[in-house]
Amino acid sequence: MNVALVAADRMLWSGQATVVNTRTLAGDIGIMANHTPILSVLEPGKVDVRTVDDGHWVAAIDGGFISVAKNQVSILCDRAEISHESDFEEAKRKLDEAVAKESGGGARPDNRQG
Amino acid sequence: MAVSLREYRARIRSVESTKKITRAMELIAASRIIKAQQRAQAAAPYARELTRAVSAVATYSNVEHPLTTEPQESNRAAILVVTSDRGLAGAYSSSAVKEAEQLAEKLRGEGKEVDLYVSGRKGVAYYSFRRREIQDSWTGHSDQPTYEVAREMGEALIDAFIAGTDAQRAERGERGEGGGGTQRPPVQEVHMVYTRFRSMLVQEPTAVRLLPLEIVESEERPTEDDVLPLFEFEPGPAEVLDALLPKYVQSRVYFALLQAAASELAARQRAMKSATDNAEELIKKYTRIANQARQAGITQEISEIVGGVNALADANAANE
Numbered sequence: 001m002n003v004a005l006v007a008a009d010r011m012l013w014s015g016q017a018t019v020v021n022t023r024t025l026a027g028d029i030g031i032m033a034n035h036t037p038i039l040s041v042l043e044p045g046k047v048d049v050r051t052v053d054d055g056h057w058v059a060a061i062d063g064g065f066i067s068v069a070k071n072q073v074s075i076l077c078d079r080a081e082i083s084h085e086s087d088f089e090e091a092k093r094k095l096d097e098a099v100a101k102e103s104g105g106g107a108r109p110d111n112r113q114g
Numbered sequence: 115m116a117v118s119l120r121e122y123r124a125r126i127r128s129v130e131s132t133k134k135i136t137r138a139m140e141l142i143a144a145s146r147i148i149k150a151q152q153r154a155q156a157a158a159p160y161a162r163e164l165t166r167a168v169s170a171v172a173t174y175s176n177v178e179h180p181l182t183t184e185p186q187e188s189n190r191a192a193i194l195v196v197t198s199d200r201g202l203a204g205a206y207s208s209s210a211v212k213e214a215e216q217l218a219e220k221l222r223g224e225g226k227e228v229d230l231y232v233s234g235r236k237g238v239a240y241y242s243f244r245r246r247e248i249q250d251s252w253t254g255h256s257d258q259p260t261y262e263v264a265r266e267m268g269e270a271l272i273d274a275f276i277a278g279t280d281a282q283r284a285e286r287g288e289r290g291e292g293g294g295g296t297q298r299p300p301v302q303e304v305h306m307v308y309t310r311f312r313s314m315l316v317q318e319p320t321a322v323r324l325l326p327l328e329i330v331e332s333e334e335r336p337t338e339d340d341v342l343p344l345f346e347f348e349p350g351p352a353e354v355l356d357a358l359l360p361k362y363v364q365s366r367v368y369f370a371l372l373q374a375a376a377s378e379l380a381a382r383q384r385a386m387k388s389a390t391d392n393a394e395e396l397i398k399k400y401t402r403i404a405n406q407a408r409q410a411g412i413t414q415e416i417s418e419i420v421g422g423v424n425a426l427a428d429a430n431a432a433n434e
Binding site: 004006007011039040041064065069079 | 153156157159160163164166167170171260261264265344345346347348349353354357358361364365368
């Protein structure tokens with residue numbers, strides 16, 4: 001089946017896969033070929049995909065949707081980070097920054113300056 | 115004569131440096147347009163999938179949602195105006211503002227008050243100079259908008275709209291669904307004015323109604339064997355719609371911002387190209403005048419020398 005992971009600003013991955021595992025509001029869901037059409041709200045968390053060539057990747061998503069129809073799986077989210085593209089050190093630094101910001105009064109990120 | 119020659123040369127130099135600047139801005143804008151178009155293309159799959167999902171829910175369930183319900187009466191509208199942060203883009207910002215003013219005028223004619231939400235420093239400057247109240251503004255991203263900004267804008271507009279429909283329901287004696295605690299004045303409709311990028315040469319300011327939502331079906335009508343499959347909704351159609359529609363609004367705002375960014379760059383490139391052309395024209399003109407002045411100086415010197423020599427010769431002839 002065809003799987004596409006689509007973030008708001010770009011398509012992160014698309015290709016053939018055998019299994020997609022993730023978590024919806026109603027609980028964990030595993031999708032294989034010929035799954036019944038479903039449209040579901042995803043929890044923030046991870047998406048786990050096994051590709052046809054025995055590959056495997058995971059992605060972190062901040063919630064979103066999954067739609068399955070006719071062997072076409074689309075995972076939509078605002079932001080996503082895919083395992084083979086992300087940099088552990090970078091992610092850790094961002095997390096630290098976010099935590100520091102949150103504890104420092106929780107001001108919203110300042111994008112009002114050029 | 116010599117003084118004015120020096121003046122002309124100084125003027126030529128100054129126009130030349132202006133030309134260098136405008137040429138550089140033209141080239142930068144040209145290269146950024148391509149990036150802006152790529153960004154718009156990269157965002158297309160998300161918008162397409164989202165539209166598909168929304169129309170699937172709309173087709174297979176008849177769930178009522180506040181974001182799609184026409185309000186009974188409307189006495190306050192919000193307009194989101196998308197302008198640029200920087201100038202030197204020709205009439206780009208002013209034509210967007212003009213379009214917004216026309217829309218505002220029309221809405222006022224229908225007896226609605228108009229709230230302004232502005233994106234871009236130029237728009238903010240326009241309205242604050244005229245001491246018009248701005249509900250909210252976002253600046254600093256106009257030539258490369260991020261989805262985060264679109265999300266903030268979408269949330270602000272949805273907040274105002276939900277507050278508006280809640281207030282109406284409360285009047286009709288129904289129970290509002292929370293949504294309180296916002297300071298934004300409640301509105302019953304939301305419009306958006308941005309500049310559509312039709313081609314490198316044509317960008318037109320457009321006004322669209324954002325809320326209440328009209329779900330735009332995908333452009334190609336589904337053929338017989340391509341009808342939307344019968345979806346299962348999890349947890350339920352209402353919840354799915356609840357989560358989908360705000361994203362749909364945000365994605366439309368994002369799309370508008372991307373279009374506006376491409377338009378801004380195209381407008382800037384054109385403005386800078388004509389500025390460069392004008393600078394070239396000026397340089398040509400001043401060079402001609404300077405050459406004339408120089409030639410006039412030389413001619414005068416020669417005639418002075420010849421006159422002097424003649425006078426000497428005459429004097430010598432008289433003495434002999």
